[in-house]
Amino acid sequence: MPVLTFPLSPDGLALPVMIGLNDSETIKRHAAGQPIPSPVMTRGVIDTGSDVSVVARRIVAQLGVPSAAFRTTQTVVGAVNVALFKVSLSLFGPVPLSPPMLTRENLIVMELPSPLPNIEVLIGRDVLSQCLLIDDEPGGRFTLAF
Numbered sequence: 780m781p782v783l784t785f786p787l788s789p790d791g792l793a794l795p796v797m798i799g800l801n802d803s804e805t806i807k808r809h810a811a812g813q814p815i816p817s818p819v820m821t822r823g824v825i826d827t828g829s830d831v832s833v834v835a836r837r838i839v840a841q842l843g844v845p846s847a848a849f850r851t852t853q854t855v856v857g858a859v860n861v862a863l864f865k866v867s868l869s870l871f872g873p874v875p876l877s878p879p880m881l882t883r884e885n886l887i888v889m890e891l892p893s894p895l896p897n898i899e900v901l902i903g904r905d906v907l908s909q910c911l912l913i914d915d916e917p918g919g920r921f922t923l924a925f
Contacts, residue, residue, distance in 0.1 A: 780924050780925065781878075781879035782922060782924045783873070783879070783922065783923045785872075785921055785922075786919060786920050787919050787921060790824055790898060791824050792914065793822055794825070795820065795821075795870075795872075796820075796822065796870060796871070796899075796902070797867075797869040798818060798821065798834055798839075798842070798866050799816075799817075799842065799866065800815065800816065800818075800867065801865045801885045802867070802885060804845075816841065818869075820875060821899040821900055822897065823870070824900070824902065825901075825907065825921075826903055827907065829903035829904065830903055830904050831888065831905055832868060832888045832889070832903040832905055832906055833890070833900065833901040833903065834864065834866065834889075834891060834900050835890075835891045835894065835899035836890050838899055838900075839862075839866070839888075844865070844866055845864075847862075847865050848862075848863045849861070849862055849863065850863060854892055861892055862890045863888070864887070865885055865886070865888075866886055866888055867884045868883050868886045868902075868906065869882040870902065870906070881910065883906060886905065887905075910925045911923070911924040
């Protein structure tokens with residue numbers, strides 16, 4: 780079982796994340812001779828209060844990911860209409876792009892309803908359901924095992 784340990788940050792349980800096209804969109808674009816955009820490396824924060832992972836609109840726009848559906852979600856400021864997108868999402872250790880990593884090739888994510896400073900991805904329970912999360916606040920670190 781791979782184990783990744785990270786220091787706590789002022790923003791919480793932050794870690795490197797890569798967002799890319801899902802496998803079916805990649806195959807479709809390749810078959811049509813269309814360019815395949817490079818995945819986007821960014822910073823994510825674990826959000827145990829979210830059932831669905833959330834990605835900043837800027838990232839899905841940069842990848843050209845079409846929306847899969849629209850839904851209403853409940854936020855702290857009330858109900859908000861959001862777009863859903865199907866992407867690939869990978870979590871890396873403290874050194875990005877080095878193994879081990881956890882990848883979900885076809886993950887439905889929600890667009891981030893409003894920008895957050897320093898954060899472009901919220902990793903929800905849809906991804907965390909495959910992990911053991913240990914939040915060691917006194918030790919100043921957290922661990923993900925998968």
